Amino acid sequence: MSSQDEIDTDEEMGEARGLTPEMVRTIRIALDEVRNDDVVAAFSELHAADQADLFELFDKERRQSLLLIVGPTLNPDALAEMDEPVRDAVVEMLGPEKLAEAITELDEDDAVYVLDALSEDQQKAVLETVADDIRLPLEEGLSFAEDTAGRLMQRDFVAVPAYWSMGQVIDHLRLTENLPDEFYGIYVIDPSFVPIGWVPLHRAMRTKRPVQIGEIMDHDPMVFPVGMDVEDVAYQVRQYDLFSAPVVDDSGRMIGVIMVDDVLDIVEEEAEEDLFQISGVKEDDLNQSIVRTTKSRFTWLALNLLTAILASVVIGLFDATIEQVVALAVLMPIVASMGGNAGTQTLAIAVRALGTKDLTSSNAMRQIGKELVVGTINGVAFAILIGIATYLWFSDPVLGGVIAAAMVLNMMIAGLAGILIPIGLDRAGADPAISSAVFLTTVTDIVGFFAFLGLGAWLLL
C-alpha cells in the first residue's frame, strides 16, 4: 500500500502546482477582505508560472493590490511568464529599483526578454541600478535584433578543444566555478572558437578518462547564425530533431546555444499567429486594455467594411433585377457564403503548409490542381442540393438552375483563390496569413453576387 500512498501524495502535489478556479477565488476573497497574511501564504506557495497566471486572471485593481501585498514573495521568474500587457502593468507598478532587483535574479535570457518589452527610458533606469557584471551581458543580449537566434540563445555553454581527454573535461567541469546552471552536452571547438563537434553528457559520462573528446564527438553540428530568424530556427529544430545547436557570430565563432526547449514557445506562437491573422486579430489581445483591443481590431474590420461595400456595389448593379425577382435577394447570400467558407478551408491548409514549408514551388502546381478539383466536386454537389431546394421553395426550375450554376462557379473560384492568394502573397514576400482572408472574401463575394445576379438578370427577366 505504500506505493499507493506515494502516488496519492504525488497527485495532490501535481494539483497544488496547478492554479484551480477555487484557489483563485480563495485568494480573491482574502484580497478583498484585506486578509493580507492569507494572501501571502497562498501566493508564496505557487509556482512562478501560476503566480503569473494569477496576475493575468485578476483585473487591474486587484493586480495592483495583490502586488502591493505579495511584493517580495513574487517569484522573479513570474515576470518572464506573464503575458506582455500584464507584465507591462506589473513592471510599471514595481518601479525601476524593485524591477532591477528581480532582473538580477533572473536567468540572463529571461532578463533580456523582460527588459526588451520596456521603453528605452525604463530600460535605462533599470540598467543603471544593476551591477556592472550583470548589466554588461544584458546590454549585449539586448544588442541582438528581436526575433533572432541571438535573442533566443543561452550565452552560457561548455566548450573545449578536441584534444582534451575526458579526464581533463571532467576536472574542468568539477573545478570551474562559473559554469552554466544547466547544460546537457559539451561542445568541441577549434582554435578560432568555431564549433566542430558535440558530445552529449550521457556519452561523456560513459567514456573513460584517457579518451580524447575529439574521438567520441558528433562531427559538424548544424549551426545557427546569430541573426537567423527565430521562426527558421524553430523550423530547423523540428525538422532535424535537434536537441541543441550552437549559435555563431559573423566570423563563425560560437557565442551561444539554442536548445529544444527554447523553441517550444516559438513553435506554438507561430501556429497561433496564423489562426489570429486569418481571423483578423493582430495579436493575442486577451489581456490587452479595452482601448488597445478595440483599436487593433478596428483596422481589420475597416478593411472588411470596404470589401463589404464593394460587394454591395456589385449587388447595386442589379437593383432593377432584384426589384422584379425578389427571390434573388433572398437567395444571394447563400452563394457568397458557401464560396467564402470553401475558400477559407483551402486558405487554412495553404497558409499552414506555407508556414511549415510543406507547400513549395515543387508541389504548388499539384496542390493548386487538387484544390480546383475538390472545389469543383463539392461545387457540383452543393449546386445539386441548392438547385433542388430552390426549385422546391420557389417552384421555379430556372431559378434553381441559376443558383446551381453560380454555386459551381463560385466554389471553383473559391478553391483556386484559397490557394493562389496565399501563394502569391508568399512569393511577393508578404506574410500569407495577414491579408489573405480579406482578399479571399472579396473574391468570393464579388464572384458569388455577380454570377448569381448576372445569370438571374439574363435568364429570369
Place this chain on the structure above:
Amino acid sequence: MSSQDEIDTDEEMGEARGLTPEMVRTIRIALDEVRNDDVVAAFSELHAADQADLFELFDKERRQSLLLIVGPTLNPDALAEMDEPVRDAVVEMLGPEKLAEAITELDEDDAVYVLDALSEDQQKAVLETVADDIRLPLEEGLSFAEDTAGRLMQRDFVAVPAYWSMGQVIDHLRLTENLPDEFYGIYVIDPSFVPIGWVPLHRAMRTKRPVQIGEIMDHDPMVFPVGMDVEDVAYQVRQYDLFSAPVVDDSGRMIGVIMVDDVLDIVEEEAEEDLFQISGVKEDDLNQSIVRTTKSRFTWLALNLLTAILASVVIGLFDATIEQVVALAVLMPIVASMGGNAGTQTLAIAVRALGTKDLTSSNAMRQIGKELVVGTINGVAFAILIGIATYLWFSDPVLGGVIAAAMVLNMMIAGLAGILIPIGLDRAGADPAISSAVFLTTVTDIVGFFAFLGLGAWLLL
C-alpha cells in the same frame, strides 16, 4: 581567414541539409529520365526528414518509382517523419517484410508511432515478422491508448535507488549494456519503483564519487499518469518549463519518461488544430487524396449550407419590404458580414485562451464584459461610418439610421456570441473550436438580417 572559410563550409552544409526546390527538380528529372544511380546518389545524401519531405512533394506515381529505386537507401527514420497519408502509401508499397525490417531499426517510440497508423491486419503481419525481443515492447507500446502519456513516453530510462553513491551510479552507467540511446538525467526511485527525485547529468558529472545521489537530487518530480491526455502533458511541460518528467502506472511505479522534445509536435498540432477547426477543416488534408479531402470538407460546408438557408428564410420574411426598398437588399450583406468578422476575431482569441487555460471561470465574466464593450465601441464607430456612407449613397437619412442601428446591435451580439459560444461548448465538454464558427455565423447572420430588414420594414415603409 580560416574561420571565414569554416563558416562558409558550415553554411553550405546547412543548406545541403535543407531540401531546396532545385534539388527536388534535379531528382525529379533524374527520376523521369530513369537515371537511377543519380536518384540514389542524391537521395541517400538527404537527412531522413528531407527524404520524407521529398516523398510528400512528389505525386503518387513518382512516389512509387522513387521508392522502387531508392529502396534500401530509404532511412527508416523517414517513415516516422512522413505525413500520415504519404506514409500510408509508402507502407502499402513496402509490404510487411520490408516494413518489419525498417521498424526494427527505428527507436521504439517511432516504431510504435508508425505501427499505430496501420490497420490491425497490417500490424499483425509486421509484428509476426520481427523478433520476439523487438515485438514484445512494441506490443506493449501499442497497448496504451492513443494520445496518452503512455504512447508519448520513452520506455528506456536510468533509475537508481537514493542510497547509491555517485561512484556506483557512474560505474553502473559505464558497465550496463542496454542503457537508453539518449538520456539527460538520472531518476531516483524508492523500493517500489516510485520516482522520488531527479539529478540532471551535469550535476551528476560535477559530483564527487562518494556523495549519495539522494543528497543531490531534486525532490518530488512532477509525474504524469500513463493515461494522461497528451495535450495536458504538453500544457504542463510548457507551463512549468519541465525538461523531463517520469510517467507512472496506476500504482505509481515509474514506467517511462517524457522529455521536452517529445511534446514539440503536440504543441504545434494543438494550435494548428484550432486554426483548422475554426476554418472548417477536420484534419491537415494537404497530402490526403482528392476523394478524402472532398468528403471531409463536405460535412462542414453542408452545415454551413443549412445556416445560409436559415439566413435566407429570415430574408424571405421581408420579401415585400425588399420589393419596395431594393436598397435594403443591396446593403444587407454589409451588416451580416461585419458581425461575422467581429465575432470571428473574438472567437479566435477565446478558443485559443480556452486551449491554453488562460480563459477560465476565474476571469470569464471580466472577459465577456470586455468583449461586449469592445463590440459596442467598434459597433458605434462602424455605425457612424456606414450610416454616413449610406446617406451619401442613397440620399436617405432614415436608411442611414436603420443600417447604423442594425450595425451597433449586430456587433454587440457578435462580441458576446464570439466568447459565449466557445465558453458554452467548453463547459458542455465539447471542443470549442470544432463547431463554434457555425453557431457564430448563424447568430450574426440572423441577427444582422433580422435587425436591418426589420428596422427597415418598420421605419421605411
